[in-house]
Amino acid sequence: MAELKFSNLTKRFDGIPALDGIDATIGSGEFVALLGPSGCGKTTLLRLTAGFEQPDEGEIHLGGDTVAGASRFVPPEAREIGIVFQSYALWPHKSVSGNVSYPLEVRRIPRKEREARVAEALELTGLRDFADRMPSQLSGGQRQRVALARCLVFEPRAVLLDEPLANLDLALRSSMQDVFSMFHRRTGATMLYVTHDQSEALALADRVAVMEAGRIRQFAAPEVLYREPADCFxxxxxxxxxxxxxxxxxxxxxxxxxxxxxxxxxxxxxxxxxxxxxxxxxxxxxxxxxxxxxxxxxxxxxxxxxxxxxxxxxxxxxxxxxxxxxxxxxxxxxxxxxxxxxxxxxxxxxxxxxxxxx
Ligand SMILES: Nc1ncnc2c1ncn2[C@@H]1O[C@H](COP(=O)(O)OP(=O)(O)OP(=O)(O)O)[C@@H](O)[C@H]1O
Ligand SMILES: [Mg+2]
Known part of the structure; x- marks a missing residue:
């Protein structure tokens, strides 16, 4: 797992800044939530980190390597970052184990090791009994656990999650929050978790970055944000x-x-x-x-x-x-x-x- 660092990170769309000079460091193994209202730049920050967009200014460092900057751009597939989206983004024609195995096939991991790692990831996410099911035969919470297992299986340097629970009902959300906490404890992954649900951010994260209009207003532990807010926002x-x-x-x-x-x-x-x-x-x-x-x-x-x-x-x-x-x-x-x-x-x-x- 690796430290993730943003320096003066800026991204504009049609001249309007979606990210405006972001400076922040997420420690190796830290669970950080990005919290802010719609349109404040949360997804843009994740997309830049994943390598789906290039910054206009500033840099992104992962584990000491510069992955994006003025003279360097590491493509998404070479960043070794796991991503979990709100929409699950599973392969519909692959079974649960086929989905989870896929990142290892791409990396040409030998079959025996692949099977062992898939079994471990399914066990960790409580999906052992669902290995042969197709995504269409799963509930929303189960699909999101497949996405998590698929991301965990290749031991990424960091895991990015973009509102992974937004499509789930309230009861399932709180049980999935327990799954994410357990996942983080067991893997020690560096996690950047986007949400606009403050109770989710405060419950899950070691620290929360509160964003507004492309800037980080305050980056602190949940209890500090609550007891000692930095500004009116x-x-x-x-x-x-x-x-x-x-x-x-x-x-x-x-x-x-x-x-x-x-x-x-x-x-x-x-x-x-x-x-x-x-x-x-x-x-x-x-x-x-x-x-x-x-x-x-x-x-x-x-x-x-x-x-x-x-x-x-x-x-x-x-x-x-x-x-x-x-x-x-x-x-x-x-x-x-x-x-x-x-x-x-x-x-x-x-x-x-x-x-x-x-
Ligand atoms: N490809 C794009 N082209 C033009 N503008 C964009 C593009 N992507 C994002 N934006 C703009 O950048 C700003 C930040 O968008 P972003 O998707 O990062 O917000 P967000 O915080 O994830 O919001 P939400 O909570 O609604 O998902 C918004 O004003 C959005 O309209
Ligand atoms: Mg978003």
């Missing part, structure tokens, strides 16, 4: 909660700053002395009758085990959790504890509101 896109503007009061302490948030003075966690916004997760909000900040309940949905409330606090939409159903229109007091504050002077307030109200 990440705070609104990853995890639940609200993003609201804040004003400096002039008081601070190491790692903390006292801000005026919705008219209340609140001590916030922060890495900067001059934050402009706070990310308020539902856990940071306590509802109580005597809290000074008043809000009106505008939404209440049952999540199983608890309710998700949307509150209007002076025109800002907050999200809180409650154990009891609440009546729409009711007024409640809100106290905010320990939110994360960051500086994002370019934030477009309307964009933030749209994201947090969704």
């Amino acid at each position: 990440v705070a609104g896109f990853v995890g639940d909660g609200a993003v609201v503007p804040a004003r400096l009061t002039g008081r601070s302490a190491p790692g903390r700053v006292l801000l005026s948030v919705l008219g209340q003075e609140v001590w916030c966690r922060s890495a900067t002395a001059t934050p402009s916004h706070v990310s308020i997760r539902p856990e940071a909000i306590t509802l109580s009758d005597d809290a000074k900040l008043r809000s009106r309940i505008t939404g209440c949905t049952y999540l199983g085990g608890r309710f998700r409330l949307v509150l209007d606090a002076g025109g800002e939409a907050l999200v809180a959790f409650a154990h009891r159903r609440a009546a729409i229109g009711e007024t409640v007091g809100v106290s905010i504890a320990d939110p994360w504050a960051f500086c994002d002077p370019d934030a477009d307030t309307l964009m933030v509101q749209a994201l947090t109200r969704a």
Whole structure:
């Protein structure tokens, strides 16, 4: 398995950048998710990595080799990268074992070794009893496992997955997530996993690169993205909660700053002395009758085990959790504890509101 590195990677279509100076390193054996809204450049980054497209600027390095750059382009078949697509892309006229065996046939692996490796890959993906079936006789989840086995069998240097579970229903998705985790643990593969489903990204990946408009906004462990978002986009896109503007009061302490948030003075966690916004997760909000900040309940949905409330606090939409159903229109007091504050002077307030109200 190999380290994958992007340096100033740029790709334009008709002069418009789909990738705009991507710098990132994915460690050998690391599981990284690319998360971002439709059109942000996720598939383009995978296609460049696989060698289906050439960059306009910048370089891609795999295991220390330059595979794409100004003076070098290694074709897809020579990159030894495995790819799993949303559409499975199986050979319809080959059986399950025929599909899985194919990459080894292309590499002229002797028959005996081929059979042993195919059997191992089928075992690992739970497909042993399906070896002789045709793809048309399989469910979506089983087909995706064949695609995974086919990719695993030739021991690629990295595995790229483009929304591999998007075609599957919710229950099957979560069981397939377990299959991917197990696959990663057993193979130690370097994996780059594209999704626009944040719960999938947060559940599966060691680190998540949050993309927007061809750039990486933040590249960090899931819990860091959630607890310490770098800007309004990440705070609104990853995890639940609200993003609201804040004003400096002039008081601070190491790692903390006292801000005026919705008219209340609140001590916030922060890495900067001059934050402009706070990310308020539902856990940071306590509802109580005597809290000074008043809000009106505008939404209440049952999540199983608890309710998700949307509150209007002076025109800002907050999200809180409650154990009891609440009546729409009711007024409640809100106290905010320990939110994360960051500086994002370019934030477009309307964009933030749209994201947090969704
Ligand atoms: N071959 C192409 N020709 C012209 N524009 C393209 C081409 N491929 C991608 N684009 C544009 O590049 C941008 C990024 O596309 P990309 O497919 O990488 O997005 P994505 O993040 O994978 O989105 P989705 O979540 O919808 O799959 C989009 O604006 C898209 O329209
Ligand atoms: Mg895509």
